[in-house]
Amino acid sequence: xxxxxxxxxxxxxxxxxxxxxxxxxxxxxxxxxxxxxxxxxxxxxxxxxxxxxxxxxxxxxxxxxxxxxxxxxxxxxxxxxxxxxxxxxxxxxxxxxxxxxxxxxxxxxxxxxxxxxxxxxxxxxxxxxxxxxxxxxxxxxxxxxxxxxxxxxxxxxxxxxxxxxxxxxxxxxxxxxxxxxxxxxxxxxxxxxxxxxxxxxxxxxxxxxxxxxxxxxxxxxxxxxxxxxxxxxxxxxxxxxxxxxxx
Amino acid sequence: xxxxxxxxxxxxxxxxxxxxxxxxxxxxxxxxxxxxxxxxxxxxxxxxxxxxxxxxxxxxxxxxxxxxxxxxxxxxxxxxxxxxxxxxxxxxxxxxxxxxxxxxxxxxxxxxxxxxxxxxxxxxxxxxxxxxxxxxxxxxxxxxxxxxxxxxxxxxxxxxxxxxxxxxxxxxxxxxxxxxxxxxxxxxxxxxxxxxxxxxxxxxxxxxxxxxxxxxxxxxxxxxxxxxxxxxxxxxxxxxxxxxxxxxxxxxxxxxxxxxxxxxxxxxxxxxxxxxxxxxxxxxxxxxxxxxxxxxxxxxxxxxxxxxxxxxxxxxxxxxxxxxxxxxxxxxxxxxxxxxxxxxxxxxxxxxxxxxxxxxxxxxxxxxx
Numbered sequence: 001x002x003x004x005x006x007x008x009x010x011x012x013x014x015x016x017x018x019x020x021x022x023x024x025x026x027x028x029x030x031x032x033x034x035x036x037x038x039x040x041x042x043x044x045x046x047x048x049x050x051x052x053x054x055x056x057x058x059x060x061x062x063x064x065x066x067x068x069x070x071x072x073x074x075x076x077x078x079x080x081x082x083x084x085x086x087x088x089x090x091x092x093x094x095x096x097x098x099x100x101x102x103x104x105x106x107x108x109x110x111x112x113x114x115x116x117x118x119x120x121x122x123x124x125x126x127x128x129x130x131x132x133x134x135x136x137x138x139x140x141x142x143x144x145x146x147x148x149x150x151x152x153x154x155x156x157x158x159x160x161x162x163x164x165x166x167x168x169x170x171x172x173x174x175x176x177x178x179x180x181x182x183x184x185x186x187x188x189x190x191x192x193x194x195x196x197x198x199x200x201x202x203x204x205x206x207x208x209x210x211x212x213x214x215x216x217x218x219x220x221x222x223x224x225x226x227x228x229x230x231x232x233x234x235x236x237x238x239x240x241x242x243x244x245x246x247x
Numbered sequence: 248x249x250x251x252x253x254x255x256x257x258x259x260x261x262x263x264x265x266x267x268x269x270x271x272x273x274x275x276x277x278x279x280x281x282x283x284x285x286x287x288x289x290x291x292x293x294x295x296x297x298x299x300x301x302x303x304x305x306x307x308x309x310x311x312x313x314x315x316x317x318x319x320x321x322x323x324x325x326x327x328x329x330x331x332x333x334x335x336x337x338x339x340x341x342x343x344x345x346x347x348x349x350x351x352x353x354x355x356x357x358x359x360x361x362x363x364x365x366x367x368x369x370x371x372x373x374x375x376x377x378x379x380x381x382x383x384x385x386x387x388x389x390x391x392x393x394x395x396x397x398x399x400x401x402x403x404x405x406x407x408x409x410x411x412x413x414x415x416x417x418x419x420x421x422x423x424x425x426x427x428x429x430x431x432x433x434x435x436x437x438x439x440x441x442x443x444x445x446x447x448x449x450x451x452x453x454x455x456x457x458x459x460x461x462x463x464x465x466x467x468x469x470x471x472x473x474x475x476x477x478x479x480x481x482x483x484x485x486x487x488x489x490x491x492x493x494x495x496x497x498x499x500x501x502x503x504x505x506x507x508x509x510x511x512x513x514x515x516x517x518x519x520x521x522x523x524x525x526x527x528x529x530x531x532x533x534x535x536x537x538x539x540x541x542x543x544x545x546x547x548x549x550x551x552x553x554x555x556x557x558x559x560x561x562x563x564x565x566x567x568x569x570x571x572x573x574x575x576x577x578x579x580x581x582x583x584x585x586x587x588x589x590x591x592x593x594x595x596x597x598x599x600x601x602x603x604x605x606x607x608x609x610x611x612x613x614x615x616x
Contacts, residue, residue, distance in 0.1 A: 055425045073427075081425045088419045092275060093475050102415050106426035111408055138473040154422075 006068050008033040008162050008193035009054060014063030016046070016053050023049045025217045027063070031195060031210070036188040038198040038207070041214035042237050047197040048084070050214065051164050054195075055081055067162055077106060080160030082151050084167055090140050096150055097135045100125055103157035118157075125153035130179060145176030152183065163187060163194045170199070181207050204228055252498075258391045259494050259508070262451045263486035265399035266460035268406055269441045271475075271482050274465040275417050280335065281320065282461045284342035285438070286445045286454040288319040290349025293446060298356065309394070309446050316442020317435060319345060391451055398447045402440055406479065409433065414475055452505040460486060463512035470523050489515055543583045545613050546573065548592050551602050552610035564600045 009031035016024040024046040031037055039047045052058045054065050056072045067075040080103070100122040101114045108114060126132045129149040134142070142150065148168055155163060168184075169177050184207070187194050198204065204211055204224065211228050213219035213236040220232045273279050292315030296308045319341055326337035378390045406413060416423040416430040423430040441461070448457045468481035493508030521528050550573060554563040563572060570580035584600065587593045592606035602610070 052421075055421075057421055057424055076425060076427050079425070081422060083419065083421050087421065089275075092418045093469065093473050093478050094414070094418065095473065099418070102419070102422065105411060105415055105428070108411070110412065110428070113411060140473075 006033070007031060007066070008035075008068060009195065010066040010069075011050075011054065012064050012066075014050075014053060014065065015061045016049050016058055017061045022061075022216060024053065027214075027218050029212060029218060029221055031193060033193050034188060034191050035210040036184055036194045036196070036208050037210035037212060038196050038204050039212045039214055040198055040201060040204060040236070041219075045215040045236075047214055048166055051081075051166055051195070051197060054164060055079065075162075078161040080155040080158040080163045082155045082163070082165040082168055085144065085147050085151060085170060087166075090142070090147060092139065094139060095135070096126070096131060096137050096139060096142070097122055099139060099150055100153045100157060103154040106158060121157045121159075122153070125156040126150075128156060129153045129183065143173075145172040148172050148176060148180070152180065156183075161192055163192060165194065165196045167197050167199060201233070254389055254392070255494060255504075256491055258389060258395065258451055259490035260487045261392060261395040261399050262448050263460055263464070263490035263508075264483045265395050265402055265444050266448055266457060267464040267482040267486035268399075268402040268479060269437060269444060270461035271465040271468070271479050272413060272417055272437055273441065274462060274469060275475075279458070279462040279466075280338055281323070281438075282441055282445065283458045284323065284338045285316040285319050285442050286457050288342040288345035289313075289315045289442055289446050290346050290454070291315060291352060292349075293449075294349050294352045298352075309443055312446035313439050313442040315345065316445065317438055319442075320435070320438045394447045395451070398440075398444050402444060405436065405440055409436075413437070452508065456505040456509045459509035459512045460490070463509075463516055464489065467512075467516045467519050470519050470526065485515065540583070540586060543575075543579070544587045544590065544592060545609065547583055547587050547600075548602060548606040548610040549613060551593065551600060552607060552614075555602060555607075561599070566595070566598055566600055569600070 007030045009029065011027050011029040014024060014027040014029075015022060027050065029050075039050065041047055049058060053060050054067075054072070056065075065072060067079060072079065097119070101118055103125070104114050104118040104121060108118070123132065123135070126135060129152050131146065131149050131153060134146065134150075139147070139150070148170075152165075152168065155165070168180055172180070184194050184196065188209075196208070198208070205228055209224055210222065211224050212221040213227070213232050215236045219236045220227050270279075270282070273282050289312035292311040292313075293308050296305065296311035300307050302308075322341045322345075323334070323337045326332045326340065327334050332340070379386050379388065412423070412428050412433055415426075415428060416433045420430040423433070445454070445457050445461070448460065452460060464482040464486035465478065467485050468478045471481055472478050489512045490508050493511040494504050496511065497504040497507035519527070524530055547569075550569075551564055554560045562568065566584060569575070569584065570577045573580065575583070584593070587600075587606070588595060590605075591603055592609060593600045594603055595601075
């Protein structure tokens with residue numbers, strides 16, 4: 001199959017179900033390279049599940065996912081993942097630098113230990129997220145925003161082409177939110193593709209250039225300018241949406 | 248006589264070290280209860296292997312036990328996956344079922360051989376040295392020592408080789424999976440080692456107290472350090488200290504060695520729990536007390552600050568009346584005033600308290616926050 005310009009992520013007919021209850025129904029989604037995309041939808045819409053299905057963490061009942069025309073297993077080196085901050089135990093006995101170095105493990109492969117170069121890359125990533133002063137800080141002593149920055153740094157050292165992030169703005173302060181947005185936009189400017197599960201509808205138009213509306217089904221997906229419309233919002237959130245920001 | 252003690256102490260040291268190493272990962276994965284389940288559920292595996300070999304110290308027993316141990320984990324996780332049963336209930340269902348099969352098999356077919364339930368439940372370190380290993384007619388020490396020494400080397404090798412993978416899979420299993428590190432494989436590898444270690448430790452400490460060796464030292468070390476590598480080393484040291492001191496305490500009183508080791512394990516944990524800097528109970532209590540007095544002083548300076556320069560200031564800063572305004576116990580108020588004077592937050596002029604510059608800035612800072 002010849003594809004003139006490859007899609008960064010191509011999801012076709014993806015259905016994920018827990019037992020017979022569908023969490024995602026027949027999702028088709030094309031993500032072009034170099035976009036900063038927000039996945040929005042109400043609670044229980046399947047946003048996290050979609051990310052996990054793209055990463056092969058949940059097994060689909062039907063359908064297929066391709067990253068630059070190949071299955072995930074062949075492309076894991078070019079995909080970076082930022083899980084929800086609450087998905088790990090922050091009391092784990094380790095420090096900031098060590099967590100960031102975990103992002104290098106994929107490049108190292110089995111058994112090989114991280115070395116001086118990995119340490120330097122981790123330091124650079126920490127500088128990018130403004131956490132270079134916390135290198136040896138025990139991770140349980142970090143604030144929510146700092147934890148999120150550490151997770152971002154860990155994804156940055158993967159030096160991926162495609163990034164998938166699950167609610168990176170969850171529970172962070174305004175300063176961290178701004179820092180993260182700047183970072184995401186920088187990634188896009190460097191030709192990376194960034195997919196973000198996002199909750200705050202107010203900021204979609206400011207932060208992102210693409211948006212996907214999801215509520216078990218894919219409601220709409222495309223550039224923010226034509227896709228972030230009252231109709232799509234209403235269809236995704238039903239009557240529960242109380243505001244609409246006019247551009 | 249010295250040789251006897253030395254044999255027992257060596258067995259205690261290798262057993263404690265071999266148990267503490269995988270125990271660290273069980274504690275961090277919140278799976279210590281699983282080690283308890285495994286230590287019981289492997290009984291039918293041991294019994295069946297014993298029927299095949301008629302030899303209580305056959306290596307086949309360890310392999311059969313390891314297989315049953317892994318089966319326990321599989322059963323528990325299968326039950327859990329149905330979402331009809333929670334993890335603790337699943338563990339509570341699976342291990343008594345398997346354990347009772349072992350008990351029934353023993354009572355029906357093996358009541359006349361040396362495989363009694365007491366030995367399995369409690370073990371006996373003092374007797375472990377009587378089963379000795381001979382190669383070409385030379386006595387090379389108790390079998391227990393070789394078995395647990397072997398397990399120690401195996402556990403150590405596994406952790407040294409897969410340190411990075413174990414750490415990642417324990418801290419963030421989904422990242423491990425996305426990077427291709429097969430966390431399920433690592434999980435079952437660890438569970439296999441836990442099962443093998445547990446059955447190896449049977450001879451020395453039995454199936455109940457082995458949990459004390461697996462969970463106790465890592466839980467103690469967890470309080471003392473912020474580094475995984477240090478936690479592993481500390482766990483081994485604490486495990487050895489517990490085991491050796493437990494034996495040395497038990498011997499003169501002629502009481503159960505395993506029981507004393509487990510008691511020492513708990514006492515050492517309790518001691519560390521109390522005295523460890525920063526997060527120990529004593530440190531926390533001291534911090535609370537200090538914060539209580541600091542907060543009281545802040546309340547005092549804010550009170551003075553709020554009324555400073557106002558007509559009622561004279562009345563509000565009267566030392567003798569402070570406790571009435573603030574609704575404090577008079578003795579408490581006296582003490583807070585004394586501390587505030589010592590810290591130069593306030594100065595005394597006749598019967599009045601006046602804010603110093605320092606006290607004023609503290610009040611301002613507290614109010615801004």
